[in-house]
Amino acid sequence: MRLKVLCSSVAIWAALTGGVFAAQDVSVEQWLQRLQEAQSTQSYQGAFVYERKGTFSTHEMTRFSSSTGQLTEHFLQLNGPAHEVVRTNGQVTCISAAIADKVNSIEVWPTHNIALDPLHQWYDVIVLGETRTAGRTTAVLLFSPNDQHRYPVELYLDQATAVPLRSLLLNERGQLLERFQFVQFQPLPADSEQKRGNTASINCLPVNTQQELTDPEWAATAMGRADLNVSWVPPGFVLQRSNYRPSVDNDGYVLSQVYSDGLAHFSVFYEKIHNLEIEGGRHQFGPTAVISRRVMHDRVPLMITVVGEIPLGSAERIALSMQSDQESKDD
Known part of the structure; x- marks a missing residue:
C-alpha cells in the first residue's frame, strides 16, 4: 500500500506544481523539528480555505504565541454564518451560540498539533520537493502510513516559518479527501498580542472549560x-x-x-x-x-x-x- 500511495501522491503533487523538484538542503528530521517549534512559538494571521467532499468554506485566522507560552487562536468563518471560535492552549474558550452545543462533539477547526516522537514508527516521511502556497515558498512533506489504519497526509510547510500553509488528506488510492489551504498568510512579531488586544467579538460566548x-x-x-x-x-x-x-x-x-x-x-x-x-x-x-x-x-x-x-x-x-x-x- 505504501508504494501505491507514494506513487499516487507524487503524481498528484507533480500535476499540481508542474513537477519541478528543487534540490533539498533540509532533511526530514530538520523540517519536523522546525515544525514542532513553530507549533509552539510562531504567531501569524491569514485566511484559509477548507474543503471536504466538494464543499468549501473560507475562514480568517489569527494566532498569538506569548512569551509566557500561552497560545491563543481566533477563527472567524467568512462565508455563510459568521461562526467564531477562540481557542487557548488547545481549549475552546469562546464560541458562537449557533455552534456552542456542538463544541464537545466535533473538531471545531482544522488543527496541526503534531507529536513527532511516534511518527516514524507509523509513517514513512519524505520531502517531495518545493512549490508555492499563498505566495510563499513551501516544502512538501508526505506522511505515508505503514498500515491500513490511517490515511496519507501531505503537509506544505512555509520555508521561512515552518508553519503548515496547506495540508492534503488522501485515501489509500491517493485521492483527495480533505484540503486545508491558506490563501493569505503573514507572520506576526512576538509582541503582537499585547498591541492588538482581545480579538473576540461580543458574539463569541464564553465556554466553561471546567468539565x-x-x-x-x-x-x-x-x-x-x-x-x-x-x-x-x-x-x-x-x-x-x-x-x-x-x-x-x-x-x-x-x-x-x-x-x-x-x-x-x-x-x-x-x-x-x-x-x-x-x-x-x-x-x-x-x-x-x-x-x-x-x-x-x-x-x-x-x-x-x-x-x-x-x-x-x-x-x-x-x-x-x-x-x-x-x-x-x-x-
Whole structure:
C-alpha cells in the first residue's frame, strides 16, 4: 500500500506544481523539528480555505504565541454564518451560540498539533520537493502510513516559518479527501498580542472549560461508570484526553475520549440512552468515519460512537471492541 500511495501522491503533487523538484538542503528530521517549534512559538494571521467532499468554506485566522507560552487562536468563518471560535492552549474558550452545543462533539477547526516522537514508527516521511502556497515558498512533506489504519497526509510547510500553509488528506488510492489551504498568510512579531488586544467579538460566548475530565473518580461519579473503554484501538493510537458534558438530546451525559498517533486522531463517545429502539449506523462523510453501535454494558443501555478521519473499517473495529453484556458472557 505504501508504494501505491507514494506513487499516487507524487503524481498528484507533480500535476499540481508542474513537477519541478528543487534540490533539498533540509532533511526530514530538520523540517519536523522546525515544525514542532513553530507549533509552539510562531504567531501569524491569514485566511484559509477548507474543503471536504466538494464543499468549501473560507475562514480568517489569527494566532498569538506569548512569551509566557500561552497560545491563543481566533477563527472567524467568512462565508455563510459568521461562526467564531477562540481557542487557548488547545481549549475552546469562546464560541458562537449557533455552534456552542456542538463544541464537545466535533473538531471545531482544522488543527496541526503534531507529536513527532511516534511518527516514524507509523509513517514513512519524505520531502517531495518545493512549490508555492499563498505566495510563499513551501516544502512538501508526505506522511505515508505503514498500515491500513490511517490515511496519507501531505503537509506544505512555509520555508521561512515552518508553519503548515496547506495540508492534503488522501485515501489509500491517493485521492483527495480533505484540503486545508491558506490563501493569505503573514507572520506576526512576538509582541503582537499585547498591541492588538482581545480579538473576540461580543458574539463569541464564553465556554466553561471546567468539565475537562482529569480525575477518574470524578468521571465515575459523572457517568456512573468507571470502566467505559474500547478494548482495541489501532497500533500507535494512545488516549490524549477525556471530557464529559451534558447530552444535547436527553438529560444524561456524554463521555468522550480522544486518541491520537501524533498526526491522525479519532474520538469515542459513550452516551446512556433511554429509547431501546435506537439503532446504530455506519456512515462516511468525506474523510470522516462515523460508526454508532448500541450495547448493554453492565445492564446499562449505551450508544458508543466512533468519529474520526480514519478508514471506515478501522473505526468499525474500534466500535465493535466495546463488548456488550451478552458478548462478555459468551466469552
